[in-house]
Amino acid sequence: MARLDRVATGRYHHGDLPRAVLDVTADLVAESGPFSWSLREIARRAGVSHAAPAHHFGDKAGLLRTLATEGFELLDAAFAAAEVDAAGRSAAERHLAQGMAYLAFAREHPGHYDVMFRRGLFEPDDAYLEVAARTFVRLVESAERVVAEAGAGDADDLAVASWALVHGLAGLTAEGFVEPVDDADLERRLLWACLLPAGS
Amino acid sequence: MARLDRVATGRYHHGDLPRAVLDVTADLVAESGPFSWSLREIARRAGVSHAAPAHHFGDKAGLLRTLATEGFELLDAAFAAAEVDAAGRSAAERHLAQGMAYLAFAREHPGHYDVMFRRGLFEPDDAYLEVAARTFVRLVESAERVVAEAGAGDADDLAVASWALVHGLAGLTAEGFVEPVDDADLERRLLWACLLPAGS
DNA sequence: TGTACATCAGTGAACGCGCGTTCACTGATGTAC
DNA sequence: TGTACATCAGTGAACGCGCGTTCACTGATGTAC
Numbered sequence: 028m029a030r031l032d033r034v035a036t037g038r039y040h041h042g043d044l045p046r047a048v049l050d051v052t053a054d055l056v057a058e059s060g061p062f063s064w065s066l067r068e069i070a071r072r073a074g075v076s077h078a079a080p081a082h083h084f085g086d087k088a089g090l091l092r093t094l095a096t097e098g099f100e101l102l103d104a105a106f107a108a109a110e111v112d113a114a115g116r117s118a119a120e121r122h123l124a125q126g127m128a129y130l131a132f133a134r135e136h137p138g139h140y141d142v143m144f145r146r147g148l149f150e151p152d153d154a155y156l157e158v159a160a161r162t163f164v165r166l167v168e169s170a171e172r173v174v175a176e177a178g179a180g181d182a183d184d185l186a187v188a189s190w191a192l193v194h195g196l197a198g199l200t201a202e203g204f205v206e207p208v209d210d211a212d213l214e215r216r217l218l219w220a221c222l223l224p225a226g227s
Numbered sequence: 228m229a230r231l232d233r234v235a236t237g238r239y240h241h242g243d244l245p246r247a248v249l250d251v252t253a254d255l256v257a258e259s260g261p262f263s264w265s266l267r268e269i270a271r272r273a274g275v276s277h278a279a280p281a282h283h284f285g286d287k288a289g290l291l292r293t294l295a296t297e298g299f300e301l302l303d304a305a306f307a308a309a310e311v312d313a314a315g316r317s318a319a320e321r322h323l324a325q326g327m328a329y330l331a332f333a334r335e336h337p338g339h340y341d342v343m344f345r346r347g348l349f350e351p352d353d354a355y356l357e358v359a360a361r362t363f364v365r366l367v368e369s370a371e372r373v374v375a376e377a378g379a380g381d382a383d384d385l386a387v388a389s390w391a392l393v394h395g396l397a398g399l400t401a402e403g404f405v406e407p408v409d410d411a412d413l414e415r416r417l418l419w420a421c422l423l424p425a426g427s
Numbered sequence: 428t429g430t431a432c433a434t435c436a437g438t439g440a441a442c443g444c445g446c447g448t449t450c451a452c453t454g455a456t457g458t459a460c
Numbered sequence: 461t462g463t464a465c466a467t468c469a470g471t472g473a474a475c476g477c478g479c480g481t482t483c484a485c486t487g488a489t490g491t492a493c
């Protein structure tokens with residue numbers, strides 16, 4: 028699309044190449060993971076010369092770091108919106124709503140998601156660490172509200188378990204091991220994880 | 228290690244190169260994922276000429292398929308051992324034991340694990356499909372026993388939720404987002420996922 | 428036990444290719460006056 | 461409004477490198493007799 032734009036207009040300057048490069052990267056990561064492509068491939072898809080992406084992002088690590096940081100911004104915004112939507116309901120219901128928002132984010136931004144939760148792709152910088160920490164705080168605070176409401180349990184354990192549940196579901200669904208289902212079924216799945224302790 | 232063997236003995240034939248190549252591959256995948264290495268790198272680490280791995284596995288996809296198949300064999304055996312260990316206990320307790328076995332496998336075989344639950348790395352063959360299906364059946368049957376014991380719930384939903392929980396925990400721990408804990412704490416985490424429905 | 432021969436495992440040189448990086452450049456934009 | 465100039469965005473040729481693959485080969489092993 029970016030290529031068509033440029034071919035059509037014949038512009039020398041792209042207009043917003045960083046944006047186009049990030050979009051292409053997100054697509055490529057969603058298609059084949061965070062490794063199986065080159066900066067030249069990204070340049071080709073964006074319709075620019077092979078050296079252009081490096082002009083903005085330096086190298087592959089810089090590109091992935093920017094994508095991951097943008098991903099956390101999006102996830103944090105999704106959490107904030109879910110909190111507004113579920114205001115006034117019980118802590119447990121708000122926690123469930125947050126989990127559903129997480130799964131919706133993973134489904135809608137598979138490229139960002141894949142890069143966000145993998146270590147070793149890049150060295151984190153301040154912007155990345157700040158927004159990632161901010162997002163995790165929302166998760167822990169939600170768990171704390173649930174524990175306070177229930178009057179029992181450890182908030183950190185609940186936060187980890189909740190995160191693991193949605194993270195695992197997102198991963199298995201993205202890789203095709205689990206069929207996608209509609210939101211009502213999805214909520215039921217999150218809730219039925221609890222059958223296990225009922226029996227012990 | 229393989230290299231030292233060969234240097235020490237000066238043998239022309241390796242002895243068991245397929246085994247050595249798989250071990251090196253598992254190490255490399257655990258270190259840097261299923262993409263960031265080459266067949267030449269594997270040959271170097273195994274101490275053989277660069278063309279030797281292809282002699283046995285064809286290409287990277289064939290190597291990854293063999294590794295994934297071996298991984299499912301190991302996981303299936305771990306499930307079987309857990310079933311024997313927990314024989315006679317309640318269905319819920321046996322299900323928990325299976326989850327703990329899953330997490331132990333992921334911790335002990337990170338290279339295999341990474342390759343097993345990712346699609347698109349290779350085209351599955353009969354051996355892979357057979358053992359993967361066999362392993363999944365153990366998971367679903369365990370969930371069915373729990374549902375039968377509890378007299379309520381949907382076995383597929385429980386199977387998916389349980390799998391997602393341990394898969395997510397394995398992934399987040401492997402990537403360093405969650406600190407490893409000892410087995411007692413780990414069991415508690417799996418159980419406390421249930422605080423959520425208690426509040427709704 | 429010895430010999431001949433087929434088969435298999437691994438070698439190493441050669442190839443073409445796509446990659447990341449560099450760098451002098453050109454085109455476009457924005458700002459000062 | 462026009463002009464000059466600095467800055468920025470993107471180009472394209474060139475480079476060296478590691479890669480997968482090919483292929484004629486050599487060393488080792490196993491089996492038939």
